[in-house]
Amino acid sequence: MKLIYEKSVKGRVGYSIKKDEFDGAVEDLIPEYALSKAKKELPEVSEVDVVRHFTKLSKLNYGVDDGFYPLGSCTMKYNPKVNEYLASLDNFTQAHPFSPLEFVQGNLRLMYELEEALKEITGMDRFTLMPSAGAHGELVGVLIMRKYFEDQGKSRSKMLVPDSAHGTNPASSAMAGFKVVEVKSNEVGNIDLDDLKAKMDEDTAGLMLTNPNTVGLFERQIQEIAEVVHSQGGLLYYDGANLNALLGIVRPGDAGFDIVHLNLHKTFSTPHGSGGPGSGAVGVKKNLAEFLPSPLVCNCGKYFGLEEPRKSIGRVKAFFGNFTVLVKAYAWILSMGNDGLKMVSETSVINANYVLAKLKKYYRPAYDRFCMHECVLTGRDYKEYGVKTLDIAKRLIDYGFHPPTIYFPHFEPYAQETIMVEPTESEGKETIDEFIDAMIKISNEAKTNPELLKEAPHITYVSRPDEVKANREPILVYKEK
Amino acid sequence: MRYIPNTKEQLEEMLKEIGVSSFEELISDIPKDLRFKGDLKIKGPLSEDELIAYIRGIERENVDFASLKPLVGAGSYKHFVPSVIKTILAREEFYTAYTPYQPELAQGTLQTMFEVQTHLSRLTGFDAVVPSIYDGASATAEAVLMAMRLTGKNRIVVSKLLHPQYMETIKTYVAPHKTEIVEIPYKDNLTDVNVVKDLLNKETAVIVVQNPNFFGGIEDVEAFSKLAHEFGALSLQVVVESLSLALLKSPKDLGVDIVSGEAQSFGIDLNFGGPYNGYLATKMDFIRQLPGRIAGETVDRNGKRAFVMTLRSREQDIKREKATSNLCTSHNLNLYAIDAYLSLFGKEGLYNLATYNIKASHYLRSRLLQTGHFKGIDYPFFNEFVVETDLEELEIKERLKKISVIPPLKLSIFFTGLVNSYLFAVTEIFSKDDLDRIVETLGR
Amino acid sequence: MAYKVVEGLYYSKNDEWVKVEGDIAVVGITDYAQDKLGDVVYVGEVTLGKKVKKEDTVTTVESVKAASDIYAPISGEIVEVNKAVISDPSLLNKDPYGEGWLFKIKMENPEELKELMDAKAYEEYRRE
Structure with missing residues (x-):
């Protein structure tokens, strides 16, 4: 998608300012040591351009209102309107x-x-x-x-x-x-x-x-x-x-x-x-x-x-x-009040344990005991198929879910290849069941069709951006060619 | 409860699937004597209409700010915010998303970070930009720590005309690091460049100058940078009113090494002081010492342009105690506002807006001086200025109240010596008529 | 998966290798270490002429999602730095025992070599 700079047209305006009725000029008000000789090269776009630009950008994002966002340790609950x-x-x-x-x-x-x-x-x-x-x-x-x-x-x-x-x-x-x-x-x-x-x-x-x-x-x-x-x-x-x-x-x-x-x-x-x-x-x-x-x-x-x-x-x-x-x-x-707050914790703990109970056969948990509001599964059993935990997470995107937190916490020897799921109280059983189904399907895909996971996600605007390149040759600002 | 979908029956069913008979069994890890017994003594639950009525009741205990125009700035500037911004900020894809850890689901966030980095680069001259830190004060404190890491020294020389709350924030951040803080006095509402040489030495990490300074004064930043470099120190410019950058030379061209700034002026409401948006900008050589999140351009597996968070190994989740900072959550939502604002105003608009600000403030000051109730020395300033008056504080407040204006800042709260001096801020929210009315009201 | 271990080198428990050339110790990181880190994107500065004690931190090597301190496997003075690997960190992944060497130490006490592992012991130490 184009940057706002790539949409700039000389002379186009997206602003309005009330009439300037004052005398004088900036050259008289700012000492020479401080006055910029040129205007700063910001884009020139109309209000319509800006609104469409951000509407488009927003469609490349995924928020809690789009669906299940079980990022462990982040508590991605519903944000009341x-x-x-x-x-x-x-x-x-x-x-x-x-x-x-x-x-x-x-x-x-x-x-x-x-x-x-x-x-x-x-x-x-x-x-x-x-x-x-x-x-x-x-x-x-x-x-x-x-x-x-x-x-x-x-x-x-x-x-x-x-x-x-x-x-x-x-x-x-x-x-x-x-x-x-x-x-x-x-x-x-x-x-x-x-x-x-x-x-x-x-x-x-x-x-x-x-x-x-x-x-x-x-x-x-x-x-x-x-x-x-x-x-x-x-x-x-x-x-x-x-x-x-x-x-x-x-x-x-x-x-x-x-x-x-x-x-x-x-x-x-x-x-x-x-x-x-x-x-x-x-x-x-x-x-x-x-x-x-x-x-x-x-x-x-x-x-x-x-x-x-x-x-x-x-x-x-x-x-x-x-x-x-x-x-x-x-x-x-x-x-929420007192009753509501208690219901929050009760529901979030039950939701997390339900995920754990349903998925522990497929993703060996880091610890086999009841959890609180989030559970830590692992993807370590899929290494032998050449599938990384990252691949499992990326494949979830194709099923319409935001991936859980992965590789955190990561301390030897107990917690490795971790997949941390925090459903919060905001998710109903049906949503959680859909997520569980997707996770089980992915566990099968990992064994039968690992390539599908390694190339995931397949449905997004971009897939697997090259982070090594971004780090080795950092490009942090746009420059006109 | 309307925010919690699962019914009692569903929870029962889930407990059964888990293989326990009750919630209590699930949390049997918690020692009995730690359990909270009884009810939390808090108000609620309120129905939505009760909630609205209750919070609106609290809101109405404030004065009717919507109809007031502040003559006070001092780090919090009331600029007009175009309606587009509210529309954009209301998009759930932006405000209900997390930090962009999964780039495939966050290109909107990442591209916005990249665009703001570019805008701030165009304004400051620097290519390494951290677009969002909590606020200008904490960004400045982070910049000072960064300068101390870069130089390996822990003596800092700071202008007395740095925003006093920024100064306090620096003090808090450097307190654990045995830092000597030296203040540069001011003269004629500008930092006194003539005494700086005597305050610098080879042990100095950084010289910190706000421009425009707390009194709105336009400093000769280049002179400070030169002196800093003579002593092997870095030059840090603090920009509290970032709109000034539309007219003023880029910090990079003034020999500055690091910029810390506050971008509240670019489309962010006053919000009683927060959330605002701090930022940092510096040369690429120093990038490894920057704290906070940075977006970078790359390509995806099909060769398409994509954005990711980059140079992450500086950060706390990777480097832990060796990280450049503990920054995790920033103020990213503001970046959509800043990006939209700077795009809407653009090259010409931001210049024209800044021009309006500087001309309007000069107009008010000269008119106030003519009334005879105000006096002040001449100095170059942007959209804030200091004047002394013979009017009582209460008198100013009462008179301005009648014309729906929030009074200027009484400087004695920060500068005990300045008993009857006030810091006025004038932005584009004031028309010439508004300013004439102020003069009339205060000049009587 | 088996990691490459080169005969004739000394190895530290922090996964550095040492190649002895007279009184000079050439230092790098092992194949195991580079694999654990993943694609290296940054090698920190190494201070030439710095005197280091065994186990002192000399520099840091970073990948996209990990950072690892590099310790001196032996005491002495840093007499040469591999500038090529600093400007192209991918050498560390491509050729950890060759072009990816990091720095050279003029040994203060070659006796310390005895405290390091030989190829066989290291292979055993890092067996998965």
């Missing part, structure tokens, strides 16, 4: 962040009420809504840990991260200046408690843990884990990527976690937007609240205001947070 509408209300979208506080009492109330709801759902004492994404929340969390120990006059240099963790955990720890120490997983897919005991010491800030973990399993020994970390004065960090399994069932704050981050764009239904914006709210226990990023929203009785935590780690972005995302998350919580 009413939430989009509510977030687009003028007084939300047109609010300037430097407006006088009495102008934005509605915004502050919404943030305050959302915080209250998140506190109740997680069992934490205080939240910041500033972080823009899960990883941004992680950075806030580990910076809080860092500052907490500094404040006690005894900095700690290490951070424990399970080998199964998302890459963001070690990356965030490194950004906060910690040396990352990996904790092993055991043969049942949980943290190896002995390894944890051996590695947790008084120079270790704590452990970043996802629970259910990244293989979709509940950390059975979470209480022992918390005790090991706390006994050395460490802090336990909850990566909330997988909270969808636990709403109303377990609250991280009751399970010994000191800091949590939530992905409002996963569990709380706000759309992923082709890769954001999300929101990574961070909740802490009372003793850590004074380290939260500044400012926080406070209820000052008659009105809502802002407050600066005493020992704040500082800001991690300008202004307040991804406000319109917050509107959507809060609207979702209100739509």
Whole structure:
């Protein structure tokens, strides 16, 4: 498909600006050292061109509204339309962040009420809504840990991260200046408690843990884990990527976690937007609240205001947070209520176990035990037919599904060639059955007609783009020939 | 529940197929004493109409922003957003998709990333562009970390006229890395280039200058770049009002090494400060040190042009603690808006729009000065300027309220010495009549 | 699948090979390592003249979806770098034991060679 630059026609316009009635010329207003000699070479297209261009582009994409999108660890649930509408209300979208506080009492109330709801759902004492994404929340969390120990006059240099963790955990720890120490997983897919005991010491800030973990399993020994970390004065960090399994069932704050981050764009239904914006709210226990990023929203009785935590780690972005995302998350919580939230987790766990039960004969699971909200199958038995897990995933596209997450998590020796399926609560049994049927058909094709898989997908606009070429000879911008 | 298709009966049936008698059996891994007992004390469930009424009620506790025009900018600019943009952003194929991990199902996203990279390249002069990071402040902090990695040094010299919240963000990001931060003072609303030499030394990683600066001032960036290079440091230009790039020289031509910017001006609503869209641009030599997602062109197995995320081995999911950053989710949805906006305005339109902005702001400033209530020094600026006034803060607010204008930024909240100074932002949302009315209202 | 292992070379457990030429150790990665990585798209800079201790990270080799640190299999000074492989990383896949060599170390203590594996031991170590 053509680039917008390839549709450019000299002199064509797609804009309108009100009449310029002012005197003077830019040459008189901008010093010579700064004034560009030429206009910047952007495309020249009409409004019709632009609308058609993006409509065409959109048809090359696949979203949750198109069909099943079982990306494990991403919680691709339905994005309610009413939430989009509510977030687009003028007084939300047109609010300037430097407006006088009495102008934005509605915004502050919404943030305050959302915080209250998140506190109740997680069992934490205080939240910041500033972080823009899960990883941004992680950075806030580990910076809080860092500052907490500094404040006690005894900095700690290490951070424990399970080998199964998302890459963001070690990356965030490194950004906060910690040396990352990996904790092993055991043969049942949980943290190896002995390894944890051996590695947790008084120079270790704590452990970043996802629970259910990244293989979709509940950390059975979470209480022992918390005790090991706390006994050395460490802090336990909850990566909330997988909270969808636990709403109303377990609250991280009751399970010994000191800091949590939530992905409002996963569990709380706000759309992923082709890769954001999300929101990574961070909740802490009372003793850590004074380290939260500044400012926080406070209820000052008659009105809502802002407050600066005493020992704040500082800001991690300008202004307040991804406000319109917050509107959507809060609207979702209100739509669900207590019963709805519990139903979310119950349904997502049943859906995932149903996939596991139906497919484990065909795709040997990484661990043979009940899962939580997602299950980890593997494609390792098809290697002998020359079929990679990637080929299985690509073939699913031909059946009308977005592939699950593949090759994650990937740690030796337990998790290899992984296929991680997270159906979420948004899928009905019929959709899941269709997916299961497709997976079974593909398992047969892998044995009888592997070429069909290796050349898949067959129905898309492009198939198997050459990533090696893209990396070896990077072309990152368009240049006219 | 209308978002959850499976009925009770279907769930029962599925449990049977799984081979358990109850949901409880499925989650027997969870220790009993950890189970949350009772009900979460949260409002709801609300029906859709109740929900709309409730949230609209909250929305109405704000002032009626739709009818207000802000004279405040300071990193958040109210530009007119063409209707086309909302139409495009409402397409589910864009907003309900994930990060483009499967290129066959995400060419729309990937081509848009590539097009925005190209637009930003045309505006900045650089060929290596990261199109979407959370916002300008966090992108700037990432750029500083990048400069520290590239030089192996951890002393940074930053203009006092960098947006104060950007400065705070840098401080948070570099705090774990034993960084010395030196501020360059300003003079006559511009960063004082004459003192920079004394602040630089061989240990300096980078010099950070915002242009136009926080006061709207147009800096002589090239002078800062030259000084930086003399000391083996890098030159980082921060662009908060990216519309200015339509008129100003490309950062690359000013000897800049890295640009960090905020693209909110290109079709993104004010949104109470977020979501916005940060970006980075630099020379190809530095590409391995860039954080964040980048799209690249390639061909598919049939030789057709295709786009993929590329140079992925910089990223956290591959390099873990050795990655250039922890960035994962970015703000990609905004890229459709930015791509459409810059395509609609295009070469002539963006130039004309920026011209309107600079002329309108100069018009307002000169008219305000004529009233006698305002004074200020002359300096080159884009669409924001600083003036001092004898009017009380409350007085300004009350008077402007009557003509539906949000007051300018009172600078003393960031610059304690500037007691009666205000930062005005003027964009194309103001007609000449609007500006005359403001002058009339404040000039009395 | 059997990976190519060359007789007469020394091997580290990190999948580097060492070819001894007088007091110089030529270093590369094994066929097994290049296969595990997949198509190599980038070989990081190697600092000429740098003194390294055994097991120090020297550079990194990256494919589309993986990155692997390359360690010094032996202590010494880096005296030569294979510029060809940096500009064309595909050499690592095509000819890991030949044109795909990475760098040369002037050995500080050739005794350390004894701590490395011979071809037979390495073949055993990486048997699938």
